[in-house]
Amino acid sequence: MTARRQFLLFLLAPWQRIPGAEALLLHQERDRLRVSAPRVRFLTGKPLERLRNGASVAFDFQLAAFAARPATLPPPRLLDRSLERFVVSYDLWEEKFAVSRPGVPPRGVSHLTGTAVEGWCVENLSLPLSSLPGDQPFWLRLELRAEDPSDRPPVVGEPGISLARLIELFSRPSRSQQPSWVVDDGPFRLADLKSAGGRGPNGG
Amino acid sequence: MRWFWYAVLVPAALLGQEAGNELAVPVVSSTTASNAPEAGMNVNARYIVEEVKVTGIDSARLSKRLVQEIQRLVGEKFNQQAFDQLARRVRLELHAQTVSQKVTRGDQPEHVKVVLEVSPCCSSEPDVSLSKFLYHARQGWSGKAVGNFTIASNTGLLLGLASDGDDLLERYAGLLAGFESRKVGSERVRLRFVFESYHQQWNRATLVALPLAENGGPSGLYRSRQAFEPTLSVAVTRSLTLSAGTDFQLLETMYPASRYQSSNALTGGLRYRRRFEDAQGHTHTLEAGYEVRSAARAVASDYVYTRQQWHFAYLLQGSKQAVVVDFTAGRLTGDAPLYERYLLGNSTTLRGWSKFDVAPDGGNRMVHNSLEYRRTVGRRRDDTATVGVFYDTGAVWDAGQEADTRHSVAVAARWGSNPLSSGLYLALAFPVKKGHIDPIFMAGTRF
Numbered sequence: 102m103t104a105r106r107q108f109l110l111f112l113l114a115p116w117q118r119i120p121g122a123e124a125l126l127l128h129q130e131r132d133r134l135r136v137s138a139p140r141v142r143f144l145t146g147k148p149l150e151r152l153r154n155g156a157s158v159a160f161d162f163q164l165a166a167f168a169a170r171p172a173t174l175p176p177p178r179l180l181d182r183s184l185e186r187f188v189v190s191y192d193l194w195e196e197k198f199a200v201s202r203p204g205v206p207p208r209g210v211s212h213l214t215g216t217a218v219e220g221w222c223v224e225n226l227s228l229p230l231s232s233l234p235g236d237q238p239f240w241l242r243l244e245l246r247a248e249d250p251s252d253r254p255p256v257v258g259e260p261g262i263s264l265a266r267l268i269e270l271f272s273r274p275s276r277s278q279q280p281s282w283v284v285d286d287g288p289f290r291l292a293d294l295k296s297a298g299g300r301g302p303n304g305g
Numbered sequence: 306m307r308w309f310w311y312a313v314l315v316p317a318a319l320l321g322q323e324a325g326n327e328l329a330v331p332v333v334s335s336t337t338a339s340n341a342p343e344a345g346m347n348v349n350a351r352y353i354v355e356e357v358k359v360t361g362i363d364s365a366r367l368s369k370r371l372v373q374e375i376q377r378l379v380g381e382k383f384n385q386q387a388f389d390q391l392a393r394r395v396r397l398e399l400h401a402q403t404v405s406q407k408v409t410r411g412d413q414p415e416h417v418k419v420v421l422e423v424s425p426c427c428s429s430e431p432d433v434s435l436s437k438f439l440y441h442a443r444q445g446w447s448g449k450a451v452g453n454f455t456i457a458s459n460t461g462l463l464l465g466l467a468s469d470g471d472d473l474l475e476r477y478a479g480l481l482a483g484f485e486s487r488k489v490g491s492e493r494v495r496l497r498f499v500f501e502s503y504h505q506q507w508n509r510a511t512l513v514a515l516p517l518a519e520n521g522g523p524s525g526l527y528r529s530r531q532a533f534e535p536t537l538s539v540a541v542t543r544s545l546t547l548s549a550g551t552d553f554q555l556l557e558t559m560y561p562a563s564r565y566q567s568s569n570a571l572t573g574g575l576r577y578r579r580r581f582e583d584a585q586g587h588t589h590t591l592e593a594g595y596e597v598r599s600a601a602r603a604v605a606s607d608y609v610y611t612r613q614q615w616h617f618a619y620l621l622q623g624s625k626q627a628v629v630v631d632f633t634a635g636r637l638t639g640d641a642p643l644y645e646r647y648l649l650g651n652s653t654t655l656r657g658w659s660k661f662d663v664a665p666d667g668g669n670r671m672v673h674n675s676l677e678y679r680r681t682v683g684r685r686r687d688d689t690a691t692v693g694v695f696y697d698t699g700a701v702w703d704a705g706q707e708a709d710t711r712h713s714v715a716v717a718a719r720w721g722s723n724p725l726s727s728g729l730y731l732a733l734a735f736p737v738k739k740g741h742i743d744p745i746f747m748a749g750t751r752f
Contacts, residue, residue: 155408155417157347157385188346193410193417199348211348 125241125286127294133227134294136164137220138243138284144189144198144215148247148280152198157190159248164226164241166233171242171285180239181232187222233291240287247280347385354383354419355411361423362399363492366543368581371398383408383417392421398580399423439471439652439749443659447471447652447749451481459488463499471651473644474511474660474667477530479503493540501532510661511643522560525643529557536572548574552598556642566607568642570600590620598645610639627691629677637669638704647671649701649711656697657713657734657745664701670708673699679719688728691719697734712737721750 126137148158162185169177188201192211198218201209202225210221223243233239357375359367367375371394378387392404407420438448451465463483470476483499505528515523536550554568576594583589594616600606614635621628633654635647646667650660654673679693695715700708713736721728729750735742 154406155347155349155383155419156406190347190349192348193408194352194415201346203346209346 124284125243127241127289129230129294130227132230134230134233134291135224135227136241136243138223139220141219141223141243141245141282141284142216143245143247143280143282144219146280148189149215152189152191155191155193157188159186159188160222161186161246161248162222162226163244164228165244166228167240167242167287168234168237170240170287177240180234181228183226183228185222185226187225189218189222230291235291238288238290240285241289243284243286245282347383349383349408349417350385352383352411352415352417354379354381355413355416356418358418358420359395359423360420362401366399367395368398371395378419383419388419388421395421395423436465437469437471437749437751439747439751441471441652441749442746443661444470444651447476453485459486459492461485461487463497467503470506474508474646474648474665475643476506476508477503478506489537495538497534497536497538499532499534499536501530501534503530504528505530508661508665510665514664514666518560524560526559527556527566527642528559528563530644531555534572544577544579546574546576546578548572548576551604554642554644566642567605568600568608568645569604569606570598570610570612571604572596572598585623588620588622590618590622592616592618600639600641608640608642610637610641610645612637612641612645625681627679627681627693629675629679629695631675631677633671633673635671641669643667647701649673649699652747652749654697655699655711655713655736656695656715656732656747657736658711659745663711668701668703670704671699671701672708673697673701677717688721693717693719 124138124140126139128135128137143160144152148160151158163182165171165182166180167177168180171177186203188203190199190201191197192199195212197212198215199209199211200213200218200221210218213221222245226243357379359375364372371391374391374394378384378391381387388406392406395401396404401423403424405422405424407422409418409420410416411418436449436451438450440446447469449465449467449469451463451467454462454464456462461484463481463485465481466479467481468476468478479502481499481501483497485495485497487495489496505526507523507526512523512526515525518524531554533553534550536548538546538548540546550572552568552570552572554570556566556568558564558566574594574596576592578590578592580588580590594614596612596614596616598612600608600610602609612635614633616631616633618629618631637645637647643666646669648660648664648667649655649671650658650663654675655663675695675697677693677695679691681689681691683690693716695717696712697715698710698712700710702708713734715732715734717730717732719728719730721730730748732747733744734747735744
């Protein structure tokens with residue numbers, strides 16, 4: 102994999118990349134790894150316009166851990182991943198956002214600001230610590246896509262969300278008109294996370 | 306004790322109000338599993354629909370059934386799924402490009418207004434749907450790509466290229482450009498100017514069939530053709546459209562000598578289209594049309610003729626099955642150029658026959674009927690996949706000669722959203738004739 106090829110892959114990727122160091126902040130909650138992404142702003146542009154027009158907009162999230170840097174060829178080994186869908190809506194009378202997670206039972210939070218909704222979604226993603234190497238570095242990719250309205254019926258089915266459909270959705274590139282974001286960060290080490298008292302900067 | 310709680314809760318509530326939106330407390334909720342997956346996921350679902358408006362079109366174009374459906378949603382709690390379905394139905398019924406939803410606060414507290422904004426789709430107009438791409442085993446490839454670009458509100462620019470060996474006796478290749486105003490004073494009135502410039506190629510069978518000119522060459526051939534067609538159409542009612550215009554054509558003849566001839570005609574048409582549902586949920590679509598083109602010396606035409614064509618189509622569609630009947634008849638009198646002569650045996654008529662076997666120089670009388678049965682085998686969003694069989698029968702002849710009626714049968718697979726237009730299709734058609742079976746394969750799309 103040449104640097105030039107990596108650069109071309111970077112340019113051709115249809116999603117919006119969040120550049121810079123420490124894009125993801127990690128913390129441990131019991132036996133799970135949770136992240137926050139303070140620089141990710143997805144309630145913008147077309148999705149925000151749809152929300153302000155009274156529609157609900159679903160966002161599909163994937164948090165994946167890799168054994169090496171994700172944007173390389175051949176693709177690195179996937180250690181584990183977490184997939185979630187969150188449905189956001191905007192209360193026209195109270196001028197506040199609400200977010201729900203489909204499932205049994207579906208859970209939701211209302212009366213939030215836009216920033217709070219963005220944070221709530223990311224913080225509800227987690228990976229089991231047992232799936233991550235104890236002493237080896239790992240990389241994380243946070244990927245999210247605003248719902249393509251034409252994908253809605255198959256993804257959210259009875260009695261909740263179709264995980265298989267979400268995996269399929271993230272296995273193909275986002276459509277050119279589909280707002281999407283991706284954040285790559287790492288390397289991290291679980292040992293650094295634990296020594297930092299549960300909240301870890303990049304371990305590398 | 307009760308007063309103690311009042312003393313604690315009332316100031317807290319007042320403080321919360323003063324803090325306004327910035328200090329609003331997030332409320333965590335958990336709905337029951339019996340709820341539909343997305344029911345309640347739009348926080349506006351608790352508000353009552355005060356009003357539903359459809360904008361961007363003349364509301365008289367909406368069917369009575371759809372209007373009733375819209376009225377039913379007023380006074381109910383806002384249900385996004387119901388409005389998604391309604392928007393989809395409006396889009397299908399009006400053949401609109403998009404129908405977007407906008408929900409705003411109502412005039413009364415806890416009420417909302419819903420606006421469905423319709424963006425009309427020009428290509429849904431049957432006379433504007435010009436693009437196609439097809440393969441016919443006897444005629445080869447034909448392609449016509451016409452773009453309709455919106456350059457201003459209700460104003461479009463048509464640009465296109467064509468190499469078509471299917472529509473006419475000739476293969477014509479060249480370009481098309483035009484201008485269209487979709488609203489002339491009213492949305493019911495449209496005006497269009499189209500300019501076309503083509504070069505012709507002729508099939509050997511046509512050359513042999515044509516009578517000889519003075520110097521021995523086939524008469525009536527032309528090597529190039531330019532056309533200018535201004536047309537005004539008026540939607541008299543939601544179902545009835547009237548059109549009138551002119552067709553100025555300049556032909557560069559080949560025999561007996563290369564010279565230019567004009568074929569200038571006044572054109573008119575009447576088109577009726579109605580779609581309705583019966584009590585069993587079957588959709589009935591009825592189309593009927595009449596077109597006339599009359600060229601006369603009075604409009605500086607070298608050719609003098611009158612061409613009339615009648616068309617009738619009926620589609621009965623259930624949830625899985627459909628039957629289509631399509632009838633066309635034409636009559637041509639006078640001395641008309643070859644592009645006006647009727648033909649049968651192409652991708653839409655007498656499928657299975659070659660037009661060069663049926664009547665290589667065309668005819669001035671024509672009758673054709675097509676009967677088709679389709680069964681839906683797949684569905685994805687607004688598109689359906691169907692397989693079907695059709696039976697075509699027709700005759701094309703010159704006045705005073707005996708009409709030779711021909712028949713053909715075919716199996717076809719189709720994919721598309723509009724059941725009366727072809728969409729994407731594959732067909733294997735067989736002419737019904739004694740002796741041997743000589744099938745013709747066709748594939749193509751119209752859009």
